[in-house]
Amino acid sequence: MSNAPRARSFLSPFLFRALRGGRRARAILAALVLSALSVVTGLWIAQGDHAFEREVRVGLDLEPRRWEREQAEVIRLQFSDEAYEHALRIRDRAMAAVDAGRIPDDSEVRTFLKSAFDEASLLSMAARVAVPADLDPARREHLDGLRREATRLMARLQPIYMDLDLGFGDLHRDPYFGGVPWTDEREVRRLERIVELGGLPEIVRYRSPMGPAETAGLIGLAAGFLLFVGGMVVVPFAAGSLLAHEVHAGTMAPLLGTGLSTVQVLVGSFVGAAARIGIVLAPLGAIFLATAAFAGGLGPALGALATLCIVTVALSAVAMVGGHALGRRLMPLATSGLLLAVLVPSALVAWFVGLFAAMGLPESGPVIGLWPQVAVAHALRTAALPLGLGVPAQAVVGFEDVQTVPGDALPHLAGWLELFVCLAAVACVGFLSFRALVRRVGTTTGPSLRRSEAAVAYAVLTSCALLALGWIPEITSPGWITSHHDARHLVPIAAFLVTVPAMAMLAAARVDGRAVRLGVVRTVGPEIAAAVVAGLAAVLLSSPGALEDLPAAHAVSSYGRAAWVALSVCLGVLVLAVRPPRFAGATLLGLAFLAVLVIGIEALAIAEDAPRATSSVFFPAAEASPMLAAAEIAVLVVFPLACVLRLRPAKTRLDVAA
Amino acid sequence: MRIELEDVCKTYDGCRWVVRDLRFAVDPGRIVGLIGPNGAGKSTTLRMLATQLAPSRGTIRYDGVPPSERTLGEIRRRIGFLGDGHALYPDMTPREYLEFFGRCFGLDGDACRRAVEETLETFALSGKADTPTAALSKGMRQRLSLARCFLHAPEVLVVDEPADGLDPRGRIDLRRILRAAADGGASVVVSSHILRELDGLCDEVVILRDGRAEVIDVARSSSVHAASASRYRLRTTTVEPERVAAVAQAHDALVSEVIEAAPGLRVRLLWRRREADLADLVADLVAAGVPVCGLEREASELEELYDVVADDRVR
Numbered sequence: 001m002s003n004a005p006r007a008r009s010f011l012s013p014f015l016f017r018a019l020r021g022g023r024r025a026r027a028i029l030a031a032l033v034l035s036a037l038s039v040v041t042g043l044w045i046a047q048g049d050h051a052f053e054r055e056v057r058v059g060l061d062l063e064p065r066r067w068e069r070e071q072a073e074v075i076r077l078q079f080s081d082e083a084y085e086h087a088l089r090i091r092d093r094a095m096a097a098v099d100a101g102r103i104p105d106d107s108e109v110r111t112f113l114k115s116a117f118d119e120a121s122l123l124s125m126a127a128r129v130a131v132p133a134d135l136d137p138a139r140r141e142h143l144d145g146l147r148r149e150a151t152r153l154m155a156r157l158q159p160i161y162m163d164l165d166l167g168f169g170d171l172h173r174d175p176y177f178g179g180v181p182w183t184d185e186r187e188v189r190r191l192e193r194i195v196e197l198g199g200l201p202e203i204v205r206y207r208s209p210m211g212p213a214e215t216a217g218l219i220g221l222a223a224g225f226l227l228f229v230g231g232m233v234v235v236p237f238a239a240g241s242l243l244a245h246e247v248h249a250g251t252m253a254p255l256l257g258t259g260l261s262t263v264q265v266l267v268g269s270f271v272g273a274a275a276r277i278g279i280v281l282a283p284l285g286a287i288f289l290a291t292a293a294f295a296g297g298l299g300p301a302l303g304a305l306a307t308l309c310i311v312t313v314a315l316s317a318v319a320m321v322g323g324h325a326l327g328r329r330l331m332p333l334a335t336s337g338l339l340l341a342v343l344v345p346s347a348l349v350a351w352f353v354g355l356f357a358a359m360g361l362p363e364s365g366p367v368i369g370l371w372p373q374v375a376v377a378h379a380l381r382t383a384a385l386p387l388g389l390g391v392p393a394q395a396v397v398g399f400e401d402v403q404t405v406p407g408d409a410l411p412h413l414a415g416w417l418e419l420f421v422c423l424a425a426v427a428c429v430g431f432l433s434f435r436a437l438v439r440r441v442g443t444t445t446g447p448s449l450r451r452s453e454a455a456v457a458y459a460v461l462t463s464c465a466l467l468a469l470g471w472i473p474e475i476t477s478p479g480w481i482t483s484h485h486d487a488r489h490l491v492p493i494a495a496f497l498v499t500v501p502a503m504a505m506l507a508a509a510r511v512d513g514r515a516v517r518l519g520v521v522r523t524v525g526p527e528i529a530a531a532v533v534a535g536l537a538a539v540l541l542s543s544p545g546a547l548e549d550l551p552a553a554h555a556v557s558s559y560g561r562a563a564w565v566a567l568s569v570c571l572g573v574l575v576l577a578v579r580p581p582r583f584a585g586a587t588l589l590g591l592a593f594l595a596v597l598v599i600g601i602e603a604l605a606i607a608e609d610a611p612r613a614t615s616s617v618f619f620p621a622a623e624a625s626p627m628l629a630a631a632e633i634a635v636l637v638v639f640p641l642a643c644v645l646r647l648r649p650a651k652t653r654l655d656v657a658a
Numbered sequence: 659m660r661i662e663l664e665d666v667c668k669t670y671d672g673c674r675w676v677v678r679d680l681r682f683a684v685d686p687g688r689i690v691g692l693i694g695p696n697g698a699g700k701s702t703t704l705r706m707l708a709t710q711l712a713p714s715r716g717t718i719r720y721d722g723v724p725p726s727e728r729t730l731g732e733i734r735r736r737i738g739f740l741g742d743g744h745a746l747y748p749d750m751t752p753r754e755y756l757e758f759f760g761r762c763f764g765l766d767g768d769a770c771r772r773a774v775e776e777t778l779e780t781f782a783l784s785g786k787a788d789t790p791t792a793a794l795s796k797g798m799r800q801r802l803s804l805a806r807c808f809l810h811a812p813e814v815l816v817v818d819e820p821a822d823g824l825d826p827r828g829r830i831d832l833r834r835i836l837r838a839a840a841d842g843g844a845s846v847v848v849s850s851h852i853l854r855e856l857d858g859l860c861d862e863v864v865i866l867r868d869g870r871a872e873v874i875d876v877a878r879s880s881s882v883h884a885a886s887a888s889r890y891r892l893r894t895t896t897v898e899p900e901r902v903a904a905v906a907q908a909h910d911a912l913v914s915e916v917i918e919a920a921p922g923l924r925v926r927l928l929w930r931r932r933e934a935d936l937a938d939l940v941a942d943l944v945a946a947g948v949p950v951c952g953l954e955r956e957a958s959e960l961e962e963l964y965d966v967v968a969d970d971r972v973r
């Protein structure tokens with residue numbers, strides 16, 4: 001049988017199970033509802049004229065902030081018809097006051113005039129600063145005329161501003177500007193507009209400035225968000241909890257007894273879990289592709305969907321490993337709750353980080369390496385709303401530094417490079433998770449991962465950690481290296497410590513179910529030690545200045561602590577995996593993990609403290625209290641020893657090979 | 659399909675054998691009963707027979723061939739295995755459940771639906787075919803689990819405690835279905851804690867003790883019977899136990915216990931002769947003026963066999 005019919009054959013029962021009864025119809029109905037919802041939401045956010053919709057668009061960098069636009073266009077925005085009518089009346093009263101040359105006893109008019117102080121400041125400055133002589137004569141003549149107009153208007157406004165609390169003197173303080181930039185085209189246009197309006201800003205009823213491309217992009221982003229939730233939360237949750245149910249109900253054995261291979265059963269389970277959600281998400285994918293193609297291009301949209309699919313599959317493999325492991329010990333409901341508790345917050349935070357990363361802030365990019373959901377959010381956002389789309393603010397004089405820079409090539413390129421690295425890493429981790437799951441489901445003996453597979457997984461994760469931490473400009477920039485902080489010493493240890501949980505999980509995956517009582521420490525211990533040495537060597541080799549200026553005592557203390565943390569966490573996780581303690585033991589283990597965390601932080605603090613060397617190198621806690629130092633020594637010795645004793649081999653061994 | 663176990667051993671932790679040196683065969687058309695005390699390794703043996711577990715040592719051959727990575731799927735498709743628990747999906751109906759497993763076994767559309775309907779009929783599940791499994795009684799769930807094992811007409815049936823939760827009608831039906839499967843050429847391995855359920859059903863019995871197996875051909879186990887005594891309970895309205903004892907002694911039987919149970923006696927007899935000879939005993943008792951209200955065997959044939967062979971030490 002060729003591959004396609006074989007796949008159809010083994011997938012058929014799982015698709016039947018997922019879509020039996022009215023499930024397919026319900027999925028189609030949900031798809032229609034969600035598609036309509038994404039279109040309505042996109043249209044609402046794109047064309048809504050109220051403050052909330054505008055804030056969302058401002059947050060997505062599709063239009064300038066209110067004050068930026070009001071300053072640039074010399075207007076005052078009103079968000080309802082009533083407010084607009086009212087503001088027009090106030091402006092008319094203010095204009096009448098200016099014409100009369102006296103300020104009325106009308107608080108609303110006074111407030112309006114105060115709010116026009118910025119415009120008056122520019123007029124005042126134009127009156128005081130001469131037009132440069134080296135300009136083109138025609139241009140100079142035009143600007144001189146503008147200056148005369150500004151001077152005349154300022155003279156007219158002067159009594160009003162003298163009467164206001166601000167006082168005329170405040171106009172000369174020039175709070176925002178150092179001088180009239182006659183050579184700045186935007187400022188000149190602004191001045192022309194102020195003169196044209198008689199020194200008082202125009203009242204404008206706010207209307208969404210989004211054009212068809214932005215509207216399409218926002219519809220695509222709404223569909224993208226639903227796709228993101230489906231791929232990052234719903235599919236992994238469904239796959240993980242389905243496996244937890246299968247394991248808990250004991251249905252996995254009958255399934256394997258049907259002649260389907262373990263791989264077929266697991267792939268079928270995933271496809272079955274994903275099929276119904278796939279029906280719901282398919283129209284959303286079409287909407288995303290169509291709108292993103294209109295707003296930006298089809299290529300990025302296809303790339304974003306490919307990213308979504310890769311990360312969804314990998315995340316589902318990890319969730320299935322979790323579901324299988326937890327399903328053997330917990331009720332399915334508890335397992336589902338734990339899966340949701342992990343998936344939902346990480347996905348929602350990742351969505352916002354992904355949006356942030358897509359706004360041309362390069363420092364957010366490397367986060368992607370360790371957090372694949374961010375990569376998906378980043379890709380979806382970039383595809384739906386390409387950088388440069390929208391109506392970004394014309395830089396307000398003096399505020400250029402807070403403007404985002406759409407289309408900046410370097411962060412854009414760095415972002416895509418990060419995306420590629422992330423995808424490679426997540427695909428590798430997903431594949432190895434699936435391999436581990438196949439071995440764990442197919443047999444109860446033997447390690448879940450081979451030594452080479454565990455080594456590859458650890459190398460990938462260490463590379464991601466180094467990439468992520470090493471590229472954060474705030475840490476690595478020379479300005480951060482002061483007499484109090486030295487990132488060169490801190491980053492390598494932090495990168496190593498970030499990999500420790502992964503190292504512990506991999507150590508647990510290396511335990512041979514059959515050899516549990518034959519001495520876990522003897523079989524897996526050397527591999528953990530090798531991983532610690534390799535991890536430390538990797539971070540030191542990739543950080544050339546790691547040991548530079550670091551006193552030997554600090555190096556021994558901080559790196560020794562980091563190594564101890566890695567060994568202890570691995571031993572603790574092995575205890576949990578092989579011989580899980582009961583309530584009291586589990587409580588003690590939890591406290592011990594907290595102590596290990598503190599010692600890890602100490603390792604960082606000792607390295608960071610090196611330039612000052614203000615505290616004790618080996619036992620900083622002793623400065624606070626000798627009792628704390630004694631407790632630390634106890635933890636350093638007792639915790640690993642207790643773990644080793646817990647994992648000690650059985651006395652009798654059978655000769656299985658005989 | 660003939661299954662042969664050759665010196666099969668299994669350990670989960672490398673420190674203790676769960677079963678060891680199992681050596682027996684299951685021929686097509688035969689029903690083998692697997693009995694033993696709790697912890698004797700019955701479920702482990704059944705799971706190994708169903709290829710769900712690999713032996714730590716030794717070989718299991720299916721038609722003379724040990725399973726390999728390539729042949730495992732094909733062998734499993736020829737086995738119907740009922741393990742511990744019900745292994746059901748609460749939100750599926752019996753019809754959906756059987757169709758799902760039918761497709762897993764590789765049955766295509768019409769053949770699958772036909773097999774499902776026949777199996778539902780066989781196991782008296784047609785009336786509940788569209789009721790969610792969660793709403794079924796324990797007995798109905800057990801019927802459904804059994805139905806799944808028979809759905810693809812397997813050549814080997816390995817069933818662990820198949821009568822668990824079944825009502826009397828279900829138990830009778832089960833015996834009939836198992837015998838029909840064996841008569842159809844299937845090799846059947848069945849385990850049960852309730853030995854009476856296996857009485858008259860098994861052609862061979864494998865008694866597991868201390869992880870080792872002792873195989874007894876039930877039809878040829880007269881020597882075992884001869885070496886032991888069967889226990890019978892006699893109910894009579896007489897109040898003279900001496901008269902009963904005298905007649906029993908004449909037939910080489912022993913009165914082991916007499917309990918007064920108005921309006922007569924309940925007498926426990928140890929009977930060493932053939933079961934057929936009991937008719938003579940009853941005739942002599944009546945002739946001696948002992949009205950016989952009832953005579954029944956206290957333990958089943960397999961229970962007595964088990965009593966002789968196994969020591970019931972839980973390991």
